[in-house]
Amino acid sequence: MTYVSVLHAMGDGTRRELLELLRRQPHAVGELATALRVTQPAVSQHLRVLEHARLVAVRPEGRRRVYSLAPGGLQELRAYLESFWADVLNAFAADDPNPPAPPEAPATPARRRAPRRRRRSRGSR
Amino acid sequence: MTYVSVLHAMGDGTRRELLELLRRQPHAVGELATALRVTQPAVSQHLRVLEHARLVAVRPEGRRRVYSLAPGGLQELRAYLESFWADVLNAFAADDPNPPAPPEAPATPARRRAPRRRRRSRGSR
DNA sequence: CCGATACATAAGTCATGGCTTATATATTTC
DNA sequence: GAAATATATAAGCCATGACTTATGTATCGG
Numbered sequence: 001m002t003y004v005s006v007l008h009a010m011g012d013g014t015r016r017e018l019l020e021l022l023r024r025q026p027h028a029v030g031e032l033a034t035a036l037r038v039t040q041p042a043v044s045q046h047l048r049v050l051e052h053a054r055l056v057a058v059r060p061e062g063r064r065r066v067y068s069l070a071p072g073g074l075q076e077l078r079a080y081l082e083s084f085w086a087d088v089l090n091a092f093a094a095d096d097p098n099p100p101a102p103p104e105a106p107a108t109p110a111r112r113r114a115p116r117r118r119r120r121s122r123g124s125r
Numbered sequence: 126m127t128y129v130s131v132l133h134a135m136g137d138g139t140r141r142e143l144l145e146l147l148r149r150q151p152h153a154v155g156e157l158a159t160a161l162r163v164t165q166p167a168v169s170q171h172l173r174v175l176e177h178a179r180l181v182a183v184r185p186e187g188r189r190r191v192y193s194l195a196p197g198g199l200q201e202l203r204a205y206l207e208s209f210w211a212d213v214l215n216a217f218a219a220d221d222p223n224p225p226a227p228p229e230a231p232a233t234p235a236r237r238r239a240p241r242r243r244r245r246s247r248g249s250r
Numbered sequence: 251c252c253g254a255t256a257c258a259t260a261a262g263t264c265a266t267g268g269c270t271t272a273t274a275t276a277t278t279t280c
Numbered sequence: 281g282a283a284a285t286a287t288a289t290a291a292g293c294c295a296t297g298a299c300t301t302a303t304g305t306a307t308c309g310g
Contacts, residue, residue, distance in 0.1 A: 004141070011136025014268080016129070023212045029287055042269055044288055063277040063286050069213045078210060081203055087148045088194045139298080154257060167299055169258055188256050188307040 002054065003080040006073040009053035014038065015046045019069070022056060026068035127179065128205040131198040134178035139163065140171045144194070147181060151193035 009015055017036055021027055029047065033040040047067055050056040054072030058065050134140055142161055146152055154172065158165040172192055175181045179197030183190050 004138075007132065007135050007141070010132050012268080013129075016132070019209075023209065023216075026216075030285095038268090039270065040287070041271085041289080045268075048288090060277095065287060069216050071210075071213050071217060074206065074210055074213055078203075078206055081199065081206065084144075084148065085196075085199055085203060088196050088199055091148075091151075091194050092196060137298080155255095163298090164300065165257070166259080166301085170298080173258090185306095190257065 002073065002076045005053040006055065006077040009049050009055055009073070010077075012046070012049075014042070015050055018043070018046055018050065019055065022067060022069050026059070026066045028061075028064040028066050030064075032067070127198065127201045130178040131180065131202040134174050134180055134198070135202075137171070137174075139167070140175055143168070143171055143175065144180065147192060147194050151184075151191045153186075153189040153191050155189075157192070 010019070014036060018032055021032060021035055027035075029040060029043055032047075033043045036043065047056060047058075050067075050073075051058065054070055054076070055074060056067050057070040058067055060066075135144070139161065143157055146157060146160055152160075154165060154168055157172075158168045161168065172181060172183075175198075176183065179195055179201070180199060181192050182195040183192055185191075
C-alpha cells in the first residue's frame with residue numbers, strides 16, 4: 001500500500017516545505033537547503049523519504065542532483081482518498097437527507113442537520 | 126491551514142486503522158479499543174486528534190460515545206491535493222509531450238520518456 | 251443514592267524520527 | 281591526478297508523540 005508511505009512523507013512539516021518549493025520549479029539539493037533553514041544532510045534525508053513515496057524524482061545534472069515533483073505518489077494518495085470519500089458520503093447519506101457536495105465538485109459540505117436526540121451531554125471540553 | 130492537521134492525523138498507522146474501522150460503520154470507543162490491540166485511553170487520544178482534524182465526529186448515546194466519519198477534514202485535504210496535482214501536471218507537461226491522466230480520471234500516469242543525457246550516474250543505492 | 255459501566259484526562263515511560271556533525275563518494279576543473 | 285564542489289551516508293543526540301497505568305467524571309440499573 002503505497003499511499004501509506006505518501007501519508008507518512010507528507011505528514012512532516014519540513015517535507016511539505018520541500019514539496020512547496022518544488023511545486024514552483026525543480027531545485028538542486030543545495031538550493032533547497034539554503035531556502036529552508038536546515039542543513040544539507042537533513043534535506044537529503046527528507047528527499048529520500050519523498051523519493052520512496054514517489055512524490056519526487058531526481059535528475060543528475062553534472063555534479064548536482066535536481067529534484068522535481070513526481071506524479072506517482074500523489075496519484076496513489078488521491079485515488080485512496082477518493083474511495084474513502086465515497087464511504088464518507090455513504091455514511092452521511094444514511095441519516096442526512098441533504099448530503100454534501102458530489103465527488104467532482106470540491107466545496108465545503110453542508111453541516112449535519114441536528115443531533116438525533118438531546119440528552120444533557122457531558123461537558124464537551 | 127486545516128489540511129496540515131489532516132495530514133498529521135492520517136500519518137499515524139493506528140489512526141488509519143481507526144478510520145478504516147469507522148469506514149464500515151460508526152463505533153463506540155470500547156469497540157474500537159478491543160478491535161485494535163491498544164488500551165482504551167490510547168484510542169481516546171487518537172480520536173481526539175482525528176476529531177480536531179475533522180475526520181470524525183461524536184454522537185453521545187447514553188453513556189457510550191459513538192464515533193463516525195466526518196466530511197470536513199477529508200474534503201479539505203482533497204481540495205489541497207487537487208491544487209497540488211495541477212502543479213504536478215504542469216511540471217510534467219513542461220518536458221513531457223505525453224502527459225498523465227486528467228484530474229477527473231485517476232489512473233497510473235505515463236512514465237517519463239527518457240533522461241536528458243546518460244552520464245555514468247553514481248551508484249543509486 | 252450506590253455500584254457498575256463507559257469514557258475522558260493526567261502523568262510518566264519509551265521508541266520513533268528529525269536534526270546535527272563528521273566523513274565518504276562523484277563529478278568538474280585546473 | 282589533485283583540489284574543489286555537490287551530494288550521500290554514518291553515527292549520535294534529543295524532542296515529539298504514542299503508549300501505558302492510574303484516576304476523574306457521566307450515565308444507567310437496582
